[in-house]
Amino acid sequence: MRVIARLLAGLLLAAGLLGSAHAEDGYDLWLRFRPLTGAALSQTETRLGSIEAAEADGTAVAELSRGLSGLLGKPVPIATGGKVLLGTANDPAIKALGLDLGGLGRDGYLIRTVGDRTVVAGGSQTGLLYGVFHLLRLAQETAPLTALNVREVPKIDRRILNHWDNLDRYVERGYAGQSIWDWHKLPDWTDPRYTDYARANASIGINGTVLNNVNANATILTHPYLEKVAALAAVFRPYGIKVYLTARFSAPKEIGGLPHADPLDPAVAAWWKAKADEIYSIIPDFGGFLVKANSEGQPGPQDYGRTHADGANMLADAVSPHGGIVMWRAFVYSHETPDDRAKQAYTEFVPLDGKFRDNVLVQVKNGAIDFQPREPFHPLFGAMPKTPLMMEFQITKEYLGFATHLAYLAPMWKEVLDADTFRPKKGSTVAKVVDDSLDGHKLSAMAGVANIGSDRNWSGSTFDQANWYAYGRLAWNHDLTSDAIAREWAAATFGPDPAVVDPILSMMMPSHQAVVDYMTPIGLHHLMGRGHHYGPAPWVAGGPRADWTSVYYHRATKDGIGFDRTRRGTGAVDQYAKYWADRFDKVKTTPPEFLLWFHHVGWQEKLGTGRTLWAELLHRYGQGIETVAGMRRTWDGLKGKVDDARWQQTATFLSIQQKEAQWWRDASVAYWQSFHGLPLPPGENPPPQPLAYYQSLSFPFAPGDGK
Amino acid sequence: MRVIARLLAGLLLAAGLLGSAHAEDGYDLWLRFRPLTGAALSQTETRLGSIEAAEADGTAVAELSRGLSGLLGKPVPIATGGKVLLGTANDPAIKALGLDLGGLGRDGYLIRTVGDRTVVAGGSQTGLLYGVFHLLRLAQETAPLTALNVREVPKIDRRILNHWDNLDRYVERGYAGQSIWDWHKLPDWTDPRYTDYARANASIGINGTVLNNVNANATILTHPYLEKVAALAAVFRPYGIKVYLTARFSAPKEIGGLPHADPLDPAVAAWWKAKADEIYSIIPDFGGFLVKANSEGQPGPQDYGRTHADGANMLADAVSPHGGIVMWRAFVYSHETPDDRAKQAYTEFVPLDGKFRDNVLVQVKNGAIDFQPREPFHPLFGAMPKTPLMMEFQITKEYLGFATHLAYLAPMWKEVLDADTFRPKKGSTVAKVVDDSLDGHKLSAMAGVANIGSDRNWSGSTFDQANWYAYGRLAWNHDLTSDAIAREWAAATFGPDPAVVDPILSMMMPSHQAVVDYMTPIGLHHLMGRGHHYGPAPWVAGGPRADWTSVYYHRATKDGIGFDRTRRGTGAVDQYAKYWADRFDKVKTTPPEFLLWFHHVGWQEKLGTGRTLWAELLHRYGQGIETVAGMRRTWDGLKGKVDDARWQQTATFLSIQQKEAQWWRDASVAYWQSFHGLPLPPGENPPPQPLAYYQSLSFPFAPGDGK
Secondary structure, rough: OHHHHHHHHHHHHHHHHHHOOOOOOOOOOOOOOOOHHHHHHHHHHHOOOEEEEEEOHHHHHHHHHHHHHHHHOOOOOOOOOEEEEEEEEHHHHHHHHOOOOOOOOOOOOOEEEEEOEEEEEEHHHHHHHHHHHHHHHHOOOOOOOOOOOEEEEOOOOOOOOEEEEEOOOOEEEOOOOOOOOOOOOOOOOOOHHHHHHHHHHHOOOOOOOEEEOOOOOOHHHHHHHHHHHHHHHHHHHHHEEEEEEEEEOHHHHOOOOOOOOOOOOOHHHHHHHHHHHHHHHOOOOOOEEOOOOOOOOOHHHHHHHOOHHHHHHHHHHHHHHHHEEEEEEOOOOOOOOOOHHHHHHHHHHHOOOOOOOOEEEEEEOOOOOOOOOOOOOOOOOOOOOOOEEEEEEEEOOOOOOOHHHHOOHHHHHHHHHEEOOOOOOOOOOHHHHOOOOOOOOOOEEEEOOOHHHHHHHHOOOHOOOOOOOHHHHHOOOOOOOOOHHHHHHHHHHHHHHHHHHHHHHHOOOOOOHHHHHHHHHOOOOEOOOOOOOOOEOOOOOOOHHHOOOOOHHOOOEEEOOOOOOOOOOHHHHHHHHHHHHHHHHHOOOOOOHHHHOOOOOOOOOOOOOOOOOHHHHHHHHHHHHHHHHHHHHHOOOOOOOOOOHHHHHHHHHHHHHHHHHHHHHHHHHHHHHHHHHHOOOOOOOOOOOOOHHHHHOOOOOOOOOOO | OHHHHHHHHHHHHHHHHHOOOOOOOOOOEEEOOOOOOOOHHHHHHHHHHHEOOOOOOHHHHEEEEEHHHHHOOOOOOEEEOOOOOEEEEOOHHHHOOOOOOOOOOOOOOEEEEEEOOEEEEEOEEEHHHHHHHOOOOOOOOOOOOOEEEEEEHHHHHEEEEOOOOOOOEEEEOOOOOOOOOOOOOOOOOOOOHHHHHHEEEEOOOOEEEOOOOOOOOOHHHOHHHHHHHHHHHHHHHOOOOOEEEOOOOHHHHHOOOOOOOOOOOOHHHHHHHHHHHHHHHHOOOEEEEEEEHHHHHHOOHHHHHHHHHHHHHHHHHHHHHHEEEEEEEEEOOOOOOOOOOHHHHHHHHHHHHOOOOOEEEEHHHHHOOOOOOOOOOOOOOOOOOOOOOOEEEEEEOOOOHHHOOOOOOOOHHHHHHHHHHOOOOOOOOOHHHHOOOOOOOOEEEEEOOOOOOOOOOOOOOOHHHHHHHHHHHHHHOOOOHHHHHHHHHHHHHHOOOOHHHHHHHHOOHHHHHHHHHHOOHHHHOOOOOOOOOOOOOOOOOOOHHHHOOHHHHHHOOOOOOOOOOOOOOOOOHOOOHHHHHHHHOOOOOOOOOHHHHHHHEEEEEEEEOOOOOHHHHHHHHHHHHHHHHHHHHHHHEOOOEEEEHHHHHHHHHHHHHHHHHHHHHHHHHHHHHHHHHHOOOOOOOOOHHHHHHHHHHOOOOOOOOOO
C-alpha cells in the first residue's frame, strides 16, 4: 500500500512536472482524449470498453483504441465479441447485421446500437475511420451512447486544405511559424508530426491537401521533390488523404527545357502528360493540380493568347487517364487596373462556362475581392451552371488580425454558404452550387487555405484551431450550425464541462462580427496595411496599381464614403441575379452590412439605425471594441477552469486584440476626420494621437507577407 | 486499494499516452530530471530531500526545487533547516559557516558537505544558480553526494551565444527551424519557451546572448524593437543572462536620418551615444554591441577611409558610460580578392593592436577561413597582446552536414583551445589568450554561433544539443575534456545507465573526425555547395569572387592538390610564431591533418602513412564512412534502451549521414579523377555515377542559406 501510494504520488508529480513544460501546449488539438470521470466514464466503459474489428491492424481500430484508452484511462482490449464492432460494408460480420448500408459511398458510415453492441460500419476503410472519429467525438463530449443511430455521408466529395507553403518553408499568409513540411529532410525523414497532421484532418473529414503555394515554384515538379511528395503521400494514405500539388504554368520552360508553355502546343501538352505519368508512377492516388494562372504576376495561358479553359483542359487531359483533377482558380485580375476589380473574375469566367473538361473544377473565393472580414457572396456562384464550382475559404486570418485576434470564422462561412443566389431560382444557395445538388456535376469540392504551421499548437493560437476544425466540419456538412460546431470543438478542446463550454461559446459566436466592426464596418473593405495586411492603413495610396490601395476601395471624400457599384457606378450589382441586383442597387434595400460595399454614402446621411453614417461608423467601432472587452472578461472568469498554459496565452492575445481594436478605431477615426472635419458624436473620445502618428507606424517584418 | 490501483493504472496509461505524443521529444534537453530509482533515489532523498534558502523566492531555489522534485518524484519541501542550504556570500547563514568564499566573483560558487547538510554558496544570486545546476547535474548523474567539495569559478567572464537570426525569423545557417524570437508578438507575448531557453543556458553557464544576425538590420535599433528586446531581457535577467545586439554600422543613415555614418563625424558619434542612452534607459543591464563591419558587403568605417579601431572606439565610447562593451569581428575581407584570404584578418588587425578602447574585444573565429570541419588555429591568437581577443566558435553545423550528420564538436574546439601559439613563448595556448590569463586584460569572452531554432528539440537533432551543451561547458572551463563533457551530457540526456552512456560516447568521440574524413580530409577545405554549403561541390568555380569557389581552395591540377601557403607560396605560414611557421613551411613537419592546408602535394607523393596522397585520400574517405557505419551499428544496439521517439529520429539521421558520406566520397573521387585519371587503389569501388551526375545535383532550397 505504501509503495503504491508513493508510486502514485510520483506519477502525479511527474504528470504535473511534465505538465508545466508539455501538457496542454495545444499540440493535441481536439484529439486530447483525457480520462473521463463519473457517469461518463462508466457509460463509455460499459458501451465501448472493448473492440472487435474485421481488419485488426487498420487505421480505424488503432485510432479507436488510442482514443478510448485515453478516455478510459486504461488499455482497451481488441477481441472477438468486443463491445464495439468495426467493419466495412463488405465484412461478413457487418453484412450479417442486415443494416441499410446502401449509398454510403466511400466516405459514409453508420453508427448503430445493436443490442449491447455499438456497430460502426463504413463504406470503405476511410468511411470507417470517419465513423470511429465520430464515435470518439460522442464519447469525448459525454453524449449518450445508447440507442445510437447515426448515418453520415459527406455533402461534398473533396474536402481539401490549401497550404500556401513555399519550398523554403516560408508560409505566405502564415501566422503559425514556418511550413510543417521539412522538404530538406524528406523523403528519408518523415516527421511524426505528419502523422498527427493526417489524424487531425481525418478526424474532421478532410481528405485532400495541396502541399505547396498557389504562387508556385516549378521545382516541386522535379523528380527529387516528387519523391519527397510521395513520402508524405505514404504517410497520409492510411488516413484517406490524397496529396495535390500546385502546377506552375510555365514549368515546361523552367524545368522542362521547352521554349514556351503555350497550352495548344502539342510539345507542351506532351510534357505535362509525361510529367503526370511520372507523378502517378510513384503516387498512384495523386489527387491532381491546383493552378493560379494569369493572376498577380503568375504565368498562364493568356501569355500565349489562350483562354483559362485552354490551359485547364490541357492539364486536365494530362491527369485524366489516372483519375486526376484540375482545380483552376477564378481569382484572376489583369495587369491593367480595371474600373472595379470585383467584376473581373465574373467577366473572365462566365463566357467559359461549358468549355472545361469534366475533370476540371473552377475554384472561387467566397467573395469577389479577397478574403475580407466580410464580403457578399461571389457573383460567380450560380452564374456557371455547366461548370462545377468549388469554394475557396481562407482559414488563415490574413485580413482578420493574424493569430492574436480571436475570430471564429464559421459564422462568416455559413453566411456565404447559406446565401441564396436566386440562380436559377429562389432556394439556390451557394452551398447547393458547391455541393452540386443543383447542377449534378460529377465533382464537388471545397478548399480552405490552411492556418497550419510549425508552432507547437499548429495554428498560432488555441482558438485558431477552431477555424481548422470548423472548416473540416462544414466541408463535410454545410448544414451544421456554427454554434453546434463551436460546441463540439470547445468540448473536445477544453473538456465537456458546461461551465467552460458555455462561456467559450459566448466568446466565439460574436467574435467575427467584432472584427468586422472594429476593422471594416458597414461594408468597408481592404483598408489593411500594404502588402502584409497588418493593422489599419486606410490611407494607403499610390504604388504599382490602384486596386492594391485602400483609397481605391473606400473612395472617401469630403462628402461621403463607399464604392459605388450600382448601375450609376461600376454596375457590379448586375453580376448578381436580378433579385439581388435590384436590391443591391438601392441604399434602402441593400443589407446594412454591405452598404459601403455597393454605395457611396454621405457622411451625414441618416441610416436605418437612426444614426448618421458618421455616427454609425463610430458606433460600430465601439461595438467591436466592447465585444472584445467582453470576451476578455469572460476569459478572466475561466482562469483556473482552463489549464494555465492555454489560459495565459489566450489572455495575452485578447489583450493584444483589444489594444489593436482600439488602434483600428483611433487610426480610422483620425483618417476619416481628415476628410470631413466633423465633430465626434457625443461620448466618443478623440483619437489619442494625431493622424500622422498612425501613418508613421511601419511593420517591415510582419509575418506571412507575400514574397 | 482498488480505487488507488485504478487511479494508478490510469495515470500510468495517461503518462504512456502522453508519452506517445509528447514525452522525450527532446524539448527538455539535458534538464529532464526523470525520477531516480534504487540507491540513487535514496541517496538523493537523504542528502538533498529538503531545501533552505536565504532568498526563498529566487531563481536558484525554484530551479533546485523543480529539478529535485523531478528526481525524487515528489515535491521537495522548502523550510528552515532543510538538507540543502542555499545562499550567497552575503547571507548570514552562509557567513556563519566560515567557508572560504573569497575570489568567487559574481559567477563562482562552492558546494560543500557540512555535516549532514549540503551547502551551495554563490558569489551572487547568479553564482548560486550555477551552483544549483551543478548540484542537480551531480544528482542526475547519480554521482556520490557525500563529502562534496566543489569550488568553481569560470575561466572566461562573458560566455555568449550569437544568434544569426533575421527579424523575419529566418536563421542564417540555421538547421533547426526558424528563429525562436517571435518579434511580431513581442513585447506583449513572451513565449514560455524564452524562459526555458534561459534555464538551459544558465544550466551550462552561458550569460549573454546576441539576439540578431551579424549581417544586421538597423530596424532592431528602432524604439519599437528595443521594447521587444527589453521584454526578452526581462525574461533572461533572473537567469543571469544579458542581451546584446548587433549594430549595423550604417544605422545612422538608415534609421537616424544622417547623411552618412563616418565614425569621426561628431554628429554620427552623438547619434550612437543617444541611441545607447535610449537602450540603457529601458535595458539597464544591456551587454553591448557586436559588429560585423567591412566584411561580405556589410558597411563599416573603411567606407569613410577610417580604420576598424575608429569604428569600434566610436561605438565603445557610446556604451562605455553604461558599462557596455563592443565586440568587433575580425572576420573581414576586402572587396578585392586577395592572393590568400587566410591572411587578411591578420594583415588588417595586427597593426591595430593597442589602438582599441579598453571596452572593445576583437572577436576572432577559431580558424582563418570560415568554420571549416578542421582548421589550424587562427594566427591572430597571440599576435595582438594589447587587445583582448575573444573566440568565435560555430555551434551550428554550417560546414558539417547540417542537422542530420552526427558530429560532436568539443574535440574540434579543444584542438584549437589547446593549440600552443608559442607567442610569446611555449605554453601560450589559444585558451590562455582567450581567457586573458596571459595578457591580463579586464575583459574575456567567448562566442558560439547558436544552433537553436523553433524545432521542438531546439537544435534540429538530439545530438546537436550536445554541441550547445559542450560550448557552454568549455566557455566556463576550457580544461574540461571532450570525453567528460560528453559523459555529463549523455547521462543527463539519456539517463545514467553505463550500458547507454558508454556506447553513446563511443559514437560521439570519433564523430567529428569522421566528418573531416569523408568531407575534407588531410587539410582540404571549403569544398561544399555554393552558398548553402550543403553537400560536395569541389568543382565550384567562377562567380563574383575567386575565394567564394572551391577551386580557389583545393587548387587541384593534373599533378597535385592543395593550397601552397608556404614561403614559396602565399607565405601565410609566417603569420604564425616562428616555431609553427618553420614547421608549417615543410611537408615533413606539417601535422598530417593540415597537409593540404599549407602545401600543394603531388597525387602520387608518398606520405608518412606509407600511402600515396591519392591512396591516402581514398583511405580517409573510407574511414569516415566506416566510422559512420559503426555509429549506426552502435545505435542499433541501443534500440529499446533509448526511448522510441529519439531513437527513431537518430537512426534515420544516421542513415542519411551514411548515404551522404558515401556521396561526398563518390563525388570527390569522380572529380579528382577528372584531373589525373589515376586508377583507384585496390579494393576501392569506382563512383557509381559519372562526375556529371554529381555536378548536376542542385539544392535551391537548402536551409540556412545567407540571404
